[in-house]
Amino acid sequence: MPRENRLQGKVAIITGAASGIGAAAVDLFTAQGAKVIANDIDADALERRHGGNPAVVRVARDLTDADAPDAIAAAAIAAFGKLDILFNNAGIAPYDPYLEQQPGAWDRVMAVNVSAVNRMTLAAVPHLRQSGNGRVINTASVASQQAAPALSAYVTSKHAVAGLTKVQALELGPLGITANYVQPGFIVTGMTERYVETAPPGEIDYWRNKTTVGRLGEAIDVANAALFLALDSSNFINGTGIKVDGGASIKM
């Protein structure tokens, strides 16, 4: 990965960092000169994925634990003395048909995908406002605007992430912090790899052909959008979503 140092001197927290989009963002941000606090609930995967990267401090915590957001923010200050970028990326998407919802599934999705984003941001803001160019980047989805079957909690949670980010933009903008969200389409990651491996013939072609570019998305595609939002030069972009779906959602 070419090192261009576009994040030289920056400190970032990236959640959901052991896999998929978060892991790619850790690689990209550190290749660009940032120091990163990499959070994930899966300690082993976090170690396997980032154990060899000297610019990374790993914090294995479940974001929904009451004290986790403060502990993660404190880790950034203890390790690097500051915080510039918060990439709230962790998320879950359990398959859960609407009329057969599993007990607890709805609450868990809301806790991880929405409440943790809110609580992690509140823990980070006192430090982000010292940055002068603070950044909150939330991972939403094309499901912030569209619906998919058997994902009622997920779709609802991602609509909520879009709304929450807009309020964050309104109220944090005057503090020198922008808040935006990325909207991945179909991306091959830990979340989707089982489906990619087991989908009936033709289904993956459907998703590939739904894009305008003839390929499925990769984690680095979304990480690149997060990097763009993290740059100092993006400081007039606030409260908006960036679709990273190969153009799939513009097609009728």
Ligand code: NAD
């Ligand atoms: P992934 O499963 O590869 O990575 C998600 C990571 O989040 C995992 O490592 C997981 O352990 C971690 N995580 C889950 N719960 C956590 C918790 N409570 N505390 C800390 N970490 C936790 O999936 P991904 O596709 O890279 O997902 C990243 C984000 O992208 C999610 O918010 C997801 O909703 C969003 N997204 C993904 C797609 C896609 O097609 N893959 C599409 C749209 C949006």
